[in-house]
Amino acid sequence: MxxxxxxxxxxxxxxxxxxxxxxxxxxxxxxxxxxxxxxxxxxxxxxxxxxxxxxxxxxxxxxxxxxxxxxxxxxxxxxxxxxxxxxxxxxxxxxxxxxxxxxxxxxxxxxxxxxxxxxxxxxxxxxxxxxxxxxxxxxxxxxxxxxxxxxxxxxxxxxxxxxxxxxxxxxxxxxxxxxxxAVSGSGPAYFFLVMEIMEAVARELGLPADAASKLVQQTALGAARMALECRGNVAILRKQVTSPGGTTAAALKILDSDKLRGIFLQALTAARDRGVQLSDDFGKETS
Ligand SMILES: NC(=O)c1ccc[n+]([C@@H]2O[C@H](COP(=O)([O-])OP(=O)(O)OC[C@H]3O[C@@H](n4cnc5c(N)ncnc54)[C@H](OP(=O)(O)O)[C@@H]3O)[C@@H](O)[C@H]2O)c1
The missing domain is CATH 3.40.50.720 (NAD(P)-binding Rossmann-like Domain)
Known part of the structure; x- marks a missing residue:
């Protein structure tokens, strides 16, 4: 108060x-x-x-x-x-x-x-x-x-x-x-990349361009809103969408969460380390 x-x-x-x-x-x-x-x-x-x-x-x-x-x-x-x-x-x-x-x-x-x-x-x-x-x-x-x-x-x-x-x-x-x-400053670009890829693949699967982009955008918005509403417990949300033997399970088997985690670990660490390096270089240039 x-x-x-x-x-x-x-x-x-x-x-x-x-x-x-x-x-x-x-x-x-x-x-x-x-x-x-x-x-x-x-x-x-x-x-x-x-x-x-x-x-x-x-x-x-x-x-x-x-x-x-x-x-x-x-x-x-x-x-x-x-x-x-x-x-x-x-x-x-x-x-x-x-x-x-x-x-x-x-x-x-x-x-x-x-x-x-x-x-x-x-x-x-x-x-x-x-x-x-x-x-x-x-x-x-x-x-x-x-x-x-x-x-x-x-x-x-x-x-x-x-x-x-x-x-x-x-x-x-x-x-x-x-x-x-590395997480939130650059983060929007990671989500944009995933959306770009999903839109392109949706078109390859035969969806019209407009439908592909609208479906991907609304899905991203809906997923983010659900994650916020369930206070960030996204693993539970993912499991709720994934029926054993179903379509999502087939996709997630390919996405392989361990490999994806490795890629994100590398990517975000690279962004973090680049930030450290830029700050150090900046300090040398502007003393
Ligand atoms: N955009 C982002 O997503 C984002 C995210 C996080 C943090 N930031 C940080 O936010 C800061 C601003 O970014 P921005 O995207 O807003 O940049 P911006 O659009 O280029 O705005 C900076 C403004 O400052 C003016 N300026 C240049 N020299 C000046 C001076 N000596 N005194 C007063 N104004 C001066 C520039 O004018 P001229 O164009 O005429 O030089 C320009 O209008 C950056 O340091 C960036 O690292 C940005």
């Missing part, structure tokens, strides 16, 4: 500045407005005047070409720029942010908190978030990591911001962000 009251107060009163007004910023802003954040309290800075005009028209938020002017007295500053421009965007803001000490939220993939801390040059309260593209339609999955400077109220606020576009959950160990990237 106390958390709910605090969340409501934070939602209506908080001034938020986005540095970078691209895809992820747009999806987050859309979600924030849907859940009651005030457009008058949201400001976006981006070098692209057309992009700013688009955001102004779409959301009625304030926009600004100058990052320094945009951070003003914001209580939250979200860095929604590409990782490779993060340092150059952050450094000139160091003094202003150090004076005002807002909550810093970074959605930049693979940029460790220690680098952000170093570029800002003061002991900032930093939340790192790893959202994914379904955030664009309010069905995202984001993992959040807070450094020790982040207060409880700031945690509530950061969580409310990402819950506005889907699931938001906390992880305590920053090094797990690379595993999060």
């Amino acid at each position: 106390l958390v709910r009251t605090l969340e409501n107060a934070l939602v209506t009163d908080t001034h938020i500045t986005f540095i970078g007004g691209g895809h992820m910023a747009g999806s987050l802003i859309g979600g924030l407005l849907r859940t009651g954040f005030d457009a008058k309290h949201i400001r976006v800075a981006d070098p692209d005047a057309k992009q700013l005009e688009h955001l102004r028209q779409r959301f009625q938020v304030k926009t600004c070409a100058d990052n320094l002017e945009a951070v003003g007295s914001a209580q939250v500053v979200v860095f929604a720029v590409k990782p490779q421009v993060f340092r150059d965007a952050a450094r000139p803001l160091s003094t202003a942010l150090g004076e005002n000490q807002p909550l810093i939220i970074s959605i930049a993939a693979g940029v460790p908190e220690k680098h952000i801390h170093r570029w800002l040059g003061y002991p900032a309260a930093i939340v790192r978030a790893m959202p994914n593209t379904p955030a664009l339609i309010g069905a995202g999955a984001a993992a959040l990591y807070a450094n020790p400077k982040v207060s409880n109220a700031q945690r509530v606020l950061a969580e409310a911001m990402f819950k506005a576009v889907g699931l938001a959950l906390w992880i305590d160990d920053e090094s797990l962000m690379n595993a999060v990237t």
